[in-house]
Amino acid sequence: MSHSEKVSHSPRGRGALHGDRSDxxxxxxxxxxFAALxxxxxxLQYGILLPGPTSLAGPILGLFGGTPLPxxxxxxxxxxxPWRLTLLGMSLLGSLKGIFYLFYVSETKMPVKTALLVGIFKAFSTTVNSLMFCAAATSATSSYIPDxxxxxxxxxxxxxxxxxxxxxxxxxxELQRRSFKKHPSGRGVGKVYTGGLFRVARHINYGGYTIWKAAAGLAASGWGWGGLTLLWLLAEFRRRGIPALDAYCEKRYGEQWDQFKRRTRWKMIPFLY
Structure with missing residues (x-):
């Protein structure tokens, strides 16, 4: 149930990274x-965001007829x-978060195929954001002129x-849930974690992931792209990520999970979904 770098920009990635939770x-x-990717x-994002003739943005955007942002x-x-440095920092923190989850929080096996799928997809998603910023037609700085x-x-x-x-x-x-699972009282079948931030929403970690990915989109290309990122992730989680996780939890936790669903209305983000 946690973001096994949950895995990717999409619930699909998240589900893939978790793989077989019993393994x-x-x-x-x-x-x-996975860690190397x-x-x-x-x-890679630094090479794209770096302005000037050595930037990777120019050749990539040129393939699509785009003009690089000066x-x-x-x-x-x-x-x-400052703007480009902020986008790089967001990319770095997202990567560190995924590595931290894999080594410290996750207990699920990371197959080679999954590692490649998730690592490449996440690099693709952050690359899209960087290119959106670096393209003169879509950059956030085209609408919001920096001081x-x-x-x-x-x-x-x-x-x-x-x-x-x-x-x-x-x-x-995720750390709250890990602490519960490591405690003797949280081990075993039927021990679903319903405390901490999970009292607010059943998959609050997915909600947090969706929010920061949307914020990265906002920083790259403004409210439109940030909003589309938010809506796309919510739609993907609703279509694939949440149903798959609910099915797993219902099988593993039984009546406790049903009670949790009845008691906790929101799935990911309070007052939204």
Whole structure:
């Protein structure tokens, strides 16, 4: 039930990473591949976000007839403006979150096929965000002009705040659940965790994931792209991720899960879904 880097930009990825939840075996190669792909993702995003002739954005956008965004302000670190540096930071935190989950929280085996599928898909999803920002026609800075002196804009502050809330909710909820499962009283069949943030929504960790991914979309290309990201993830979870997880939990926890569903109305995000 947690975000086995839940796995991907989509519930599909999340479900894939969890795989067979009853399989607690180890897969050193799969784990190593997944970790390596997640580490390489921010490196790729840096190559795309870096402005100038060495940027990967120009050649990639050129394949689709796009025009790269010129540097919107002076760089502050790593040759990046505050906006580009923020997007890189979001990518890095997302990757670290996935690696942390895999090594510390997850107990499910990571097959090689799943590691490749999830790692590549997540790199693709963050690459789309980076390219949306770097394209002159879709960049958030085309609609929200950053301050000339600081390179900042209030919309970026909003995106950072939403991102922080989302990734904190996801991480804290998963750690709460892990602590329960490690405690003797939480082990065994029929021991479903209903405390902590899970009192708010049955799959609150998925909700947190959805929120921070939408915030990254907002930072990349504005409210439209951020909203589409939110709606797409909600639709994917509703169509595939949540039904599959509910079926697993009903089989494993039985009546306790049914009681939890009756007691906790919201599935992922309170007042929304």
């Amino acid at each position: 607690k075996g180890s897969s050193p190669l799969g784990t190593a591949i 997640r580490i390489l993702d921010p490196v 540097p919107e302000s002076a760089p502050v670190a790593l040759g990046l403006s 000339f002196a600081t390179g900042w804009h209030p919309i970026l502050s909003i995106a950072c705040a939403i991102f922080t809330v989302g990734i904190t909710v996801e991480t804290v909820s």
